[in-house]
Amino acid sequence: MxxxxxxxxxxxxxxxxxxxxxxxxxxxxxxxxxxxxxxxxxxxxxxxxxxxxxxxxxxxxxxxxxxxxxxxxxxxxxxxxxxxxxxxxxxxxxxxxxxxxxxxxxxxxxxxxxxxxxxxxxxxxxxxxxxxxxxxxxxxHRAAYHAAASMASNLLLTTLDAAEQVAAIAGIRSDDARALLAPLVRQTVANWEATGARAALTGPIVRGDESTVARQRDAIAEERPDLVVLFDALCDGTRTLAARGESA
The missing domain is CATH 3.40.50.720 (NAD(P)-binding Rossmann-like Domain)
Structure with missing residues (x-):
């Protein structure tokens, strides 16, 4: 050949x-x-x-x-x-x-x-x-490329699994949580694909509503303290993302 x-x-x-x-x-x-x-x-x-x-x-x-x-x-x-x-x-x-x-x-x-x-x-x-x-x-650049792929897939699943576990605190069974949250996830991904993360960002952090974020954190800490570190890290990253738009 x-x-x-x-x-x-x-x-x-x-x-x-x-x-x-x-x-x-x-x-x-x-x-x-x-x-x-x-x-x-x-x-x-x-x-x-x-x-x-x-x-x-x-x-x-x-x-x-x-x-x-x-x-x-x-x-x-x-x-x-x-x-x-x-x-x-x-x-x-x-x-x-x-x-x-x-x-x-x-x-x-x-x-x-x-x-x-x-x-x-x-x-x-x-x-x-x-x-x-x-x-x-x-x-x-292989390591950086593969890290991007892992963040978009494997690490995303870690976040979704955490959301499923937190939904259980509210009495929502896992199969129901996936069915209920999936349309939200799909629309979020579609918005990100169309406009990028900053423009697609919604919720209390981008609105500056830290009291709501604190109540969310307290609810997680009371029932699932093992998820607080992940929640805090994601919130910190989201604050950085929200601030990116303010400084643009």
Whole structure:
């Protein structure tokens, strides 16, 4: 294979049978590529054009050494790991449970990097096959990029879980709390996407109503003191966000 292109007949071994590996393999197969997957790390790897590692970050180096003799190019799907042991990387900017349909990649962003122009072109080709949109992130900025992704997904879930627990103080069951709060979350995200956080900000802090914030804090402290530190940190951050508009 000329690594500057990704023909429809390209063969890909997806190594790793976790949440992403299976969905990624199905999507590439649906795009018409010859996919061997998902392979576990101890499975025999056939001779392929591309080996794509969907393994934990700590296992990338070892998995790359095993895959290298069998593949012309080796890539990984980690957002945070540099390219020390591989030729390229693609990182779908999406959260996966493993139950998604192959179309989950359509239209999403996908961070790509390559050690050579040819490897980068292959990464771009894989992203195009997935129906995703490639954007560049180099090794120097990987940690910051991945932190942004974690804040927008993983850390957001921590906040939502805390909201669910605080709702329980008011006697709202967890399943009801998720159903009731979800429309609020969706509209908040839509507003943020449209205007940015400062313009979308509502509530007592942006209004300067600190007495209401204090009552909220007292209610949490009485029943769930373990959540006060998180509440305080989020309120402090929100005050900074609100002040950003005042000083603009």
């Amino acid at each position: 000329n690594p500057s292109s990704l023909p429809a007949s390209a063969s890909v071994a997806v190594i790793g049978a976790g949440r992403l590996g299976g969905v990624l393999a199905a999507a590439l197969r649906r795009a018409g590529l010859a996919v061997h997957a998902p392979l576990r790390r101890d499975d025999e790897i056939p001779a392929v054009d591309v080996a794509l590692l969907c393994v934990p970050d700590a296992a990338i180096a070892a998995a790359a050494r095993v895959a290298r003799p069998h593949a012309r190019l080796v890539g990984h799907v980690s957002g945070a790991t540099p390219l020390d042991d591989v030729d390229f990387s693609i990182h779908p900017l999406q959260t996966f449970t493993g139950a998604e349909q192959p179309q989950v990649f359509h239209g999403i962003g996908c961070a790509v990097a390559g050690r050579t122009d040819d490897a980068l072109a292959v990464a771009d080709g894989l992203v195009a096959a997935l129906g995703a949109r490639a954007f560049r992130v180099d090794d120097e």
